[in-house]
Amino acid sequence: MAASPHERPPEHILEDLDANPDGLTSEEARRRLETYGENDIVRGGGRSPAEIFIAQFDSVLIWVLIAAAALSIWAGNAVDAILIAIIVVANGIFGFIQDFRAERSLEALRELAAPTATVRRDGDTREIAATELIPGDVVVFRGGDVVPADARLLEASDLEVDEAALTGESVPVSKSTATVESEAPLAEREGMVYKGTNVTRGKGRAVVTDTGMETAVGAIAHELAGTEETRTPLQDELDQLGRTLGLGVLVLSALVAPLLLFRGTSALQAALTAVSLAVAAIPEGLPAVVTLTLALGVRRMSAENALVRRLPAVEALGAVDVVCTDKTGTLTKGQMTVSKLWLNDAVVDLESATDEPTTRSDREDLLLEIGVCCNDSTLEDGDPTEQALLEAAANRGIDIEKRRAEKPRTDEIPFSSERKWMGTVHDDVGYVKGAPEVVVENCDRILTDDGPVELTDDRRARIEETVQAFGDDALRVLAMAYRDEPADADDLNDGLTFVGLSGMIDPPRTEVADAIAATIRAGIDVKMVTGDNVRTARAIGESLGFGSAVLEGREIERMDEQTLRERVASVDVFARTSPEHKVRILRALQDRGHDVAMTGDGVNDAPALKNADIGVAMGIRGTDVARQASDMVLLDDNYATIERAIERGRAIFDNIWKFVAYLLTANVAEVAIVFIASLYGYLILPAVQLLWINLLTDGLPALALGADPASGDVMDRPPRDRDQGIIGRQILTLIAGIGTVTTVVLLALMFYTLEGAASVTPYTMTMVFTSFVFLELVGLYVIRWLHETPALSNPWLTVAVAMSIALQLAVLYTPLNQYFGTIPLELADWGLIAVVLAVCLPGYLAVAAFVKRRHR
Template identity: 35%
Template sequence: MKKKHLSNSTHSQTVEDVLEKLSSDINGLSEKEAKNRLEQFGVNEIPEKKGRHPVLIFLKQFHSILIYILIIAAVISFFSGDLIDVYIIVGVILINAIIGFVQEHKADLSIQALKKMIVLHAKVYREGELLQIAARELVPGDIILLEEGDRVPADARLFEIKIFRTVEASLTGESLPVDKDIKILPEKTALADCKNMVWMGTFVARGQAKAVVTATGISTAFGKIAQDIEKIKRVKGHFKEKTDKLAKQMGIIAAIGSSVTFIVGFFIRGFEFLEIFLFTLASLVSGIPEGLPAVLIIVLAIGAYKMAKRNAIIRTLPSTETLGVVTVIITDKTGTLTENTMNVEKIILLGEAEIAVSGKGWVSSGSFFQEEKIIHPLENPSLTKLLEIAAISSDAELLREKDRYEVIGDPTEAALTVLAEKAGLKKEKILEKVKEIDELPFSRELKCEASLLIFPEKSKRKEIYVVGAPEVVLNHSIHVFENNKRKKITQKQRKDISAQIEHLTKKAMRVLALAYKEVPHHIDDLSEDLISKLVFVGIVGMKDPPRPEVKEAIAKAKKAGIRVVMTTGDHKGTAVSIAKEIGLIGKKTKSKYPEALTEQELLDLSEKEFEDVIKNVSVFARLTPNMKLRIAETLQKQGHIVAMTGDGVNDAPALKKADVGIAMGIIGTDVARESSEIVLADDNFASIVNAIEEGRIVFKNTRQASSFLITTNFAEDVTIISTLLLGLHLPLLPTQILWLNLVTDGVSDIALAAEPGHGDVLEEPPQKAKEGILSKEMIPFIVLMACIMVIFTLFIFNTYLPQGIKKARTVAFVVMAFTQLFNVLNMRSLRKSIFKIGFFTNKYVIVSLLVSIILLVMVIFIPFFQNMFQFVSLSLVELLLIFTLSSMVFWFGELYKFIKK
C-alpha cells in the first residue's frame, strides 16, 4: 500500500517541521531510501487515461432516437420493395455518422496534455551530492535545485532562495511572475498566495532556489486537477436532448397518422388489406422526415463555419446550438477581457503636467501627450533621463512572431522597453555610449533593482540607475530631478509625489519610480547600501489595458440577457478597476453586495450565503481551480446555461463541467483546449459574443427548418386521412407522396439551414434551455399552414375530379408542392416579414426553389416520368391558376406575422 503524501498545509509549517515529517534533511535522501519511497509513493507521473477507440466513436454516432426511427423506416421500405427510399435513408444516416465522427475523433486528451507539461529531468541532492535524474523518479523528501528556465518537477516547499520568481499563470491565472520567499504563511492561505511553495508544471523566471519535495504525481496541484477532470462528467448536450425529444414527437405523430390511415382505410372504407397496408407504410415513411438528421447536422456545420470566420473554432458540433441558449459567461480577465500586455500609460515628472502615452500592445509606436498636445520626449531633459533609466533597467526581449509579439522576460520590464522605444531609445544603442558594469536584481526585501553605469566620454563618470516600488525609491531619495537640475527634495514634494502614486494606484495601475545617483570612480560593484541618497526622476503608471471592443461586447451581452462573470487569479483591486472600465459593474452603490470577492472571502460564507453571492456578484478574484469549478456548478444548479472561458490548467475542470467550455487559442494550454468545446483563435471576449449570436442563429434555423419539415409532413398526413374519412378518392398515390417529399423537402430544408441572421437575435433574451425545437409558439403557425395546404389541395382535387382521376391527382400534387414551396418563404423567419428581411438575402433558398420547380415540371411534362408517376400534362392557364391559389399560403403567413406582431 502506498503512503500518503504530506498534507496541503506545508506552507504554514517551518522548514524544519516539513523536513522532519518527511524524514529528510537539507542534504537529501540516500539512494536506498529514495528507491524505497519510489515503491511506496509511485512514480512522479499523472496516470494516463486511455482514449476511446475510433470504432466506438463511430458507433456512438448511431446512438440517437431519430436515427433509430430512420432505421425502422428503412427496414419498412426494404420489405415494401421501395429500395430508392432505403438508399436515401441509409445515405443520410451514414453522412450524419461520418460528420459526427470527424468532429469527435479528437477525444478528450486533457490528462495526456497535462503530462506534456511535466519536465523530463530534475536536479536533486542525494546524500549531499547534486545529481540529475528523471523527474518521474522524484519522491517526497527529495531536495531539488531550481534555476532560471527550469520547469518545476514537483510540488515543493522552498527553504533557500536567491531572488526567486516563478511564472504560475497556467496554474493560478496570475499573469505576472510571482516573487517567492521562505516565510511561514497562515494555514488558510490560498494556493495563488503561497509564496513559499512551488508547483509542478510552473517554471522559474528568475533566480535560484532549493526546495523539499512535498508531493509528486497525482498528489500534486496539477495531479488533483487531473483527478477533477477525470471525475467530471459532461452533462448531456442540450441539442441531443432537443433532437431526441423532436424525434419522439415526430415518430409519435407519424405512427398515429399511419395508424389512423390504416384503421379508416381498412375498417371504414373497406380497402383491400394489401392495398391499404402498402399505402399505410408509404404514409409512415413519408411521415418520418429522413432528411432531418442531415438538415440538423448541416445547420450545425454552417454555424461552426460562420463561427470559425469570427474566430471561434468549434470542436464539437452540438456546441454551436448550445451557445445560443447560454445565460451566463464566466470569463477570465487577463488576455480575454484585457490585451495581456503591460503598457505605460502615464508619466509623472516633478514640476510638470502629467504625460500620457499612447499605443497598445508590445508595438513600439505611440506618442507622448502633455496637456493634450503631442510633445517630443527627447526635447525634455527630465523625460529623456527617465526614458534612459527605463531602457537600461529592462532585460526583457520582444520577439515578433507573424502578427504578434512574444515577451521573453518580465512583462513589467518589457513595458519599460516599449516605452523607451516609443521615444526612439533602444538599450543596445545607449550601451554603445555607456557601459553597464554591474547590476543588482530585484528582491522582495529591497523592492527595487539597480544598474551601475560608466560614462567613458565624460571623465569616467559613474551613475546608478534605480527602478522599483515608488514608496521605497521615494524614501531613499534626497533630491529631485526638475527642469534639468538636481534639487533638494522638499516635504511638500514628497506629499505631492505620494498623492500621485495613490492616484495611479487607484486606477489599478502598476506604479514604478525611477531614480539615479552619481557614485565615486572606485565603485565597481553594487550593494544594497548604495541604494540611498537618490535623485528622484519620476514615476510611471502601467496596466494591462482592456481590449477596445470588450466594452461594446459586454453591453451586447447584457442586452441579450446574458450575465457576464469575471473570475481571475489576479488581485481584487485590479479586477474591480478593469470591471468598471469595461462596464461589467457600475459605480459603487449602497448595495449589500460587495463589488468583488476573493476566494478566501467566499470560503468564509455559509452555503446559503455563497449561493446568494453567486447570484448577485459578478467579479471574483484570487481564485483556485476548485473555486472556479464550484462557481460554475452553483450557477448550473441555479438553472443557468454556463459558458466558461479559460486558458490555464486551473481552468480545465470548470471548462469541462460548463455547458460550453471556451479555451484560448493563443495563450491557452493544451489542457484547457482539450477540455473545451470551443477554441478562440484570437483570445478575444468579443468573439464569444459573436459566437453566441451565431449560436442563436443556429437554434433559429434548426427550429425553422424542422418546422418546415413538420408542416409538410403534417399536411400530407392530414390530406390522406381527410379523404379517407370523407369517403373521397385518394388524392395522392404512395409513389407521388415520396416524390413530393423529394421535391419540397429535399433541398428547401437545407436552404433554410443556411438562413443568415437578421440582426435581431441579440435583442432578445436567451431561449430556455429546456425549450424544445418544436415550441408551443410555433404549433398554431404549423397547424394553420398545414390546414391551408390541405384545404386547397382537396378543393382543387375535387374541382378537377370530373376530368379524370389522373388529372385530379396531377393538380392536387402540384398544389401541394407549390403551397409547400411558398411556405419555404414563410419559414425564413417566424416573426419578420420577408419584405423586411428581403427576398434575395438567402441565395440558397432561391436556388432551392428553382431546383424544386424543375423537378416538379419534369414529372408533369416529360412522358417517361408522367407514366411512372401517373400524371398528365397541364396547360399554362392551369399552372397560373394553381400558382395563384398556392400563393395564398404565403399571404396568410404574412398576415399571421403581422397580426401577431
C-alpha cells in the same frame, strides 16, 4: 500532506516528509515510488471509434427509419429502402466526425508535465524522468525549466515563476521561502511552486510535497474526469422531438394497419401505407440539415476568429444570458504597457501623449534611461515588466541599443524577491529600479526642475499618495533612482536621488468596452472572474463599465451554496479566484436558471470551461488543456469576438427555427393527407414520393436557409428562454394553420382528379405529388416573411429553389418517372396547380400574420 505546506517553514516540511535537504537515496526513492506511484496524470478511459459510431444510431428516429427500410424491402420497394439507408448512414457519419473530435482534456494535461527533472539523489545532482519523482525528493530548477511537481521551496535566488496557467496572473510572480496563512489563495503562496508552471528567471531548490493526481493539476484532472458533457438546448430539443415523433409514428401505424386490414386491404398494401406514414412523419433530413447549417455557421465564425469545437455550441450561444470572462488577454491586451510617469508632481500620460517624442524633458529622459539601462531584457524576449519599460522608451524616441552602448554596465545587483530592487553601475553613475517603498527608503534627495533637493517628509508623503493613486488605477508601480559616481554596486544601498515613478498596466482592449455594452443591451449579464487582486480587478472593471462591487475568492470560501447563489446575481467582478471558486460561481449561476458562457485560458479554467453551458478558451494565450475542455476557441483572445459570436449564434438559431417550422408544417400535412386518404382506401403518396418531397424541399432549400442574413433586431432582444425551445406556440400554430390549409386543398385536389375512381390513378398521384412540392416551396418564403427576411436577400436560397423545381420537372418529363410512378403533365394541368397555389397562399399568409401579431 496533512497540513498545508505553504503555511509551514521548510524545515518542518522536510521533517514531515522524512526528507533530507541534500536529497533521498536511490533505495529510498525506489521504495517510495512503489508506495506513491508515478508522478503522472491518470489517463481517463474513452470510447473506441467503433463505440462512437454505433452510438450515432441510438435514436428513436433512426430506429423507426430502419424499421421502415426493412418493411420496404419486405414489400419489394428496394428504391425506398436504399434512400432511407443513405439518409441513416449520412447522419451517422456526421455525428461520428463530431464525437470523434471531442474531449481530450486529460491527454492534454499529461502533455503539460515536464518530461525530465533535475533532482538530488545519493548526494549528487542528476536528471531523471519527471514521472519518477516522489514526495521527499529535492529538485533544483532555473529559468526556462518547467516545474515537475508541487514543491515547497528550500532556497530561492531571484526566482520568478509564470503561474498564469493556474492562477490567471498576468505577470510572473516572485518566489521565496516565506510562509503564508493557510487560507491564502494559490496565487499568493510565495513559498510554493506547482507542477506545470514555468520558471522565468532565477533558480531554486525545493522539496516535493505532492506528485501525480495529488498536485494542483491533478486535482483539475480529477474534476475533468468526473464531469459529464454539457448538452445544449438544441440537442435536448431534437432528442425530445425525435422521441415524440417516434412514439407518434408507432401509435399511428398501430391504429392504421389494423384498420386497413379490417376494411379488407391486403397485408402488402397495409404495410406499404405504414411505411409511407413513417416516412411522412419522420423528419429524416433534420439531423443532417441541422448539422450542415451549424457547420456553415462554424465556417463563418472561424473567419471572425471564433473556432467552434462542438457544432451544437453555435446555436447554444443564442440562449446564453450570462458571460463570465477572464481579464488578462481577453478584456485586456495581455501585455504590460507603461501608461503614466510621475516626476515630482508632474504626470506624463504616455497613452494620450500628443507631443513629439523628442520633446521629452531631461527628467523624463533620465527616468526612461534608467528603465533601459537597469534592465536585463530585450524588446523581443525577457521579463514582461522590463519589456514594457523598453517599449515605453522606444515609443518616446530613445534608441535603446545606442543608449545602452553609451552607458556600458560595469557592475550590478540583480533583482531578488527579498531585496525588491535591481541596481546597475555605468562608469560614473548607478541606476536603481524597484518597489517604491524600498527605493524611496534608500533615497535622501529628489530630482526637480532645479536639480536635486532634499527628500523631505512632505515629499515622501506625496510619493506615497501617488503610488496609492496609481494602484487604485490598477497600475503596477516601479520607482527609479540614481547615484553619482558609486564605487561599486554595494554603494547603491543608500544615498540615492529619487527620479520618479513608472506606472504600468495590462490595458483594456479599445474595442472591449463597446462589445460589453452591446452584450448588455442584448440582455446578457457580463461578469469578470479573474485571479488578479481586488484593486486591479476593480479598476479594470470600472474602466470597462462593470459595477464596483467585488467579491474575493476568500469570501467565497466562507459562503455556503445558498449564500453564494444570492450574491452572484449582484456581483460583476470576482477577484483572486481559484479553480474551485470559478466552478462554484458557475454552478451558482446555473442553479439560478442561467445559461452561462465561461471564458478562460489556463489549466485552472478547464473544469469551469467543461461545466459551462458554453466554454470559451483563448487560442493565443490558452493552454492545450483549456482548449480541449472548451466548446469554442477565440483565435484572437478578444472579448469582442464573443459578442460577435453571440450575434452569429442567435442568427443561426433563427435559421434553424425557420427550417424546423418549415419541415414540421410540411411533414404534418404529409401525414394528415396519407392518413385521411388511406381511410378512403387510397395510397395517395407512396414512400418513394414522400422521400423525394422531403429530400427535394427539405434538402437544398433548407440548407440554404443557413445562409439567411441576421435580422436587424437580433442583438436588441433578450436571450431566448431555453425552457420554451424551438417547438413553441409559434411553430404549433403554424403547424395547425398551414397544415390544415394544405391538407384540405390537396385532398380536394385528389378527389377532384380521381373523378370517382376506385384506386389512385397515376394522374392524380402526379398532381398531388407536384402540387405538394410547390406548396412547400411557397410555405418556405412565408415562414421567412414571418421573421422579416426579404424574399431575395439570400441568393443561395434562390438557386436552391430553382434547382428543386428543375429536379421535380426531371421526375415528370424524363425516364425517372418510371421509378416514381408519375406521368408528364400538360399545360392545363399546370393551370390547375396554379389555382391550388393561389388558394393556399392567402391562407398561409393569414396564418403567418396571426402568429406574428399574437406571438411577437
